[in-house]
Amino acid sequence: xxxxxxxxxxxxxxKALAALLAERNPDGYWVGELxxxxxxxxxxxxxLSLVQKNLHHQEHNGLIQxxxxxxxxxxxxxxxxxxxxxxxSNISTTMLCRAAFHLAGAANQNENCLQRxxxxxxxxxxxxxxxxxxxxxxxxxxxxxxxxxxxTTCALAGLVSWEEVQPxxxxxxxxxxxxxxxxRLHVVSYALPALIAIGQAxxxxxxxxxxxxxxxxxxxRKRSLRVLERIQPSSGGFLEATPxxxxxxxxxxACGLAxxxxxxxxxxxxxxxxxxxxxxxxxxxxxxxxxxxxxxxxATAGEIKSLDRRDQVRDWLMRQQYQKxxxxxxxxxxxxxWTDMPGGVPDADDTAGAILTLTNLNRALGEIWDSFxxxxxxxxxxxxxxxxxxxxxxxxxxxxxxxxRSGPDLTAHALRALQAWVxxxxxxxxxxxxxxxxxxxPDILLFEDYDPAKALSYLARxxxxxxxxLPLWFGNQHAPNDENPTYGTARVxxxxxxxxxxxxxxxxxxxxxxxxxxNPDGGWGGTADTPSSIEETALAVEILLDAGAGAEPAxxxxxxxxxxxxxxxxxxxxxxxxFYFAKLxxxxxxxxxxxxxxxLGRARRKLRQDSQPT
Numbered sequence: 001x002x003x004x005x006x007x008x009x010x011x012x013x014x015k016a017l018a019a020l021l022a023e024r025n026p027d028g029y030w031v032g033e034l035x036x037x038x039x040x041x042x043x044x045x046x047x048l049s050l051v052q053k054n055l056h057h058q059e060h061n062g063l064i065q066x067x068x069x070x071x072x073x074x075x076x077x078x079x080x081x082x083x084x085x086x087x088x089s090n091i092s093t094t095m096l097c098r099a100a101f102h103l104a105g106a107a108n109q110n111e112n113c114l115q116r117x118x119x120x121x122x123x124x125x126x127x128x129x130x131x132x133x134x135x136x137x138x139x140x141x142x143x144x145x146x147x148x149x150x151x152t153t154c155a156l157a158g159l160v161s162w163e164e165v166q167p168x169x170x171x172x173x174x175x176x177x178x179x180x181x182x183x184r185l186h187v188v189s190y191a192l193p194a195l196i197a198i199g200q201a202x203x204x205x206x207x208x209x210x211x212x213x214x215x216x217x218x219x220x221r222k223r224s225l226r227v228l229e230r231i232q233p234s235s236g237g238f239l240e241a242t243p244x245x246x247x248x249x250x251x252x253x254a255c256g257l258a259x260x261x262x263x264x265x266x267x268x269x270x271x272x273x274x275x276x277x278x279x280x281x282x283x284x285x286x287x288x289x290x291x292x293x294x295x296x297x298x299a300t301a302g303e304i305k306s307l308d309r310r311d312q313v314r315d316w317l318m319r320q321q322y323q324k325x326x327x328x329x330x331x332x333x334x335x336x337x338w339t340d341m342p343g344g345v346p347d348a349d350d351t352a353g354a355i356l357t358l359t360n361l362n363r364a365l366g367e368i369w370d371s372f373x374x375x376x377x378x379x380x381x382x383x384x385x386x387x388x389x390x391x392x393x394x395x396x397x398x399x400x401x402x403x404x405r406s407g408p409d410l411t412a413h414a415l416r417a418l419q420a421w422v423x424x425x426x427x428x429x430x431x432x433x434x435x436x437x438x439x440x441x442p443d444i445l446l447f448e449d450y451d452p453a454k455a456l457s458y459l460a461r462x463x464x465x466x467x468x469x470l471p472l473w474f475g476n477q478h479a480p481n482d483e484n485p486t487y488g489t490a491r492v493x494x495x496x497x498x499x500x501x502x503x504x505x506x507x508x509x510x511x512x513x514x515x516x517x518x519n520p521d522g523g524w525g526g527t528a529d530t531p532s533s534i535e536e537t538a539l540a541v542e543i544l545l546d547a548g549a550g551a552e553p554a555x556x557x558x559x560x561x562x563x564x565x566x567x568x569x570x571x572x573x574x575x576x577x578x579f580y581f582a583k584l585x586x587x588x589x590x591x592x593x594x595x596x597x598x599x600l601g602r603a604r605r606k607l608r609q610d611s612q613p614t
Contacts, residue, residue, distance in 0.1 A: 078120055228248070243581075
């Protein structure tokens with residue numbers, strides 16, 4: 001490590017550490033703060049407007065006007081809208097914002113705003129509704145999960161023809177959930193609420209010409225609505241997501257069901273989740289995700305043993321584990337979702353993060369034996385592994401669409417969690433020589449034969465010719481195709497590091513790629529020739545710290561850039577690198593803080609180790 005960075009490194013690390021600890025709530029865990037969203041705001045305004053129109057009242061007029069005012073104030077200079085206030089304009093958000101003004105009956109009062117939006121759409125995606133509809137479909141390819149709701153909203157606003165809106169087979173919701181993966185649906189596994197509600201809205205407006213299909217869907221209306229009512233969480237928010245909940249609510253209103261119990265609870269969720277400035281976020285929070293990221297970053301930095309309320313946060317995390325089968329993804333008990341709210345869905349990434357967190361907390365608390373939480377979580381994660389060796393987000397076997405198939409970043413996270421589990425089990429047996437295997441029950445044998453070879457083979461196949469890997473849930477708006485190979489490669493390399501395989505051929509190729517795309521300023525962006533960000537630089541630096549002496553010059557330059565940004569207040573300026581469902585951009589307040597604590601803390605520890613006399 002470069003001596004010139006010693007004092008600055010310590011100062012920057014302490015600043016990042018203080019910022020992270022200051023974000024904890026009184027119960028010891030983190031909630032974070034998701035970016036506000038033009039797309040979410042537009043869908044909420046559209047839903048509330050249609051409900052009001054159908055119920056003939058003005059109860060939510062203040063929220064509608066507040067949302068429209070926020071949209072007007074946050075229109076991009078080019079006339080379009082992006083998902084966040086830091087995002088480039090895109091077809092989806094611009095089409096939805098324009099539709100919101102029309103559905104709210106506010107088009108004439110905002111003529112200049114809408115003219116600018118029309119000009120942007122015409123310049124980038126065609127002048128006709130048909131061309132613009134095709135541009136929406138092209139953005140998502142075969143995945144109709146977001147394309148159909150967007151076009152449904154636009155059709156309800158009179159901006160596109162119903163002929164542009166593809167039907168959804170909502171009658172399939174009446175069948176067992178376990179059958180869904182065999183139908184090769186054009187919607188992703190988590191989108192059952194959209195399949196039902198939006199499918200019914202399209203059916204209501206444009207019944208199929210085939211009399212058999214029409215009859216089957218007619219018969220399925222009430223039964224599928226009962227399914228929708230059964231799977232709605234107590235908060236009213238499907239996935240705790242404003243867009244999905246809004247789409248469901250406005251679709252029911254479009255069918256004349258604005259007073260249906262699901263629509264009423266959906267409206268209640270929207271009313272409760274609006275922000276003081278009149279906008280809506282994409283989701284309530286990522287509390288479980290950011291808590292596990294925070295604890296694991298503190299473990300990386302060597303701070304976890306000095307962290308207070310460790311037992312409190314461990315108990316909170318264990319309470320977030322699902323104890324029952326999930327109502328609409330069908331996920332077995334034992335996993336974690338991204339949030340502590342009732343609308344979450346168990347997934348691989350959050351379960352892996354929780355297992356790693358419980359491992360780190362148990363170690364810090366000096367407990368060698370285990371909770372059933374980690375046993376069940378590790379079993380759940382193992383059972384989710386796909387036939388190709390990788391891990392999907394939610395459901396095994398749904399491999400057709402982008403957010404259902406295996407992902408390198410998810411697979412790497414699962415590998416790290418399971419390796420931590422195996423290492424812990426071995427330590428238990430080493431520390432307790434007098435006990436037999438049977439003393440601990442069958443769970444001690446659960447992963448004795450665990451073999452990461454299949455997952456490593458998957459990662460090797462997914463590595464691109466240049467040595468990088470692509471993540472599933474993160475992107476970079478400055479990069480070609482909105483990809484973020486910096487995030488993906490750093491996360492995969494962390495698995496090779498934790499499995500003591502950092503010198504393997506795939507890992508060395510990945511390291512070479514990371515070294516090769518460092519910016520002249522010393523930082524990293526999402527890929528080569530993209531602006532440096534704190535998040536991506538911290539991720540790159542953290543992994544390169546274990547890449548050997550050849551990476552030291554790049555690490556020193558990266559640390560210098562990162563330290564400078566932290567001291568200049570960059571921790572309070574998160575970048576929109578997150579992909580929510582269906583390419584919906586977001587940024588999270590805690591990401592630059594968490595990633596900086598991990599990178600600077602690891603560098604600080606390595607500096608101390610290197611300075612120890614041999």
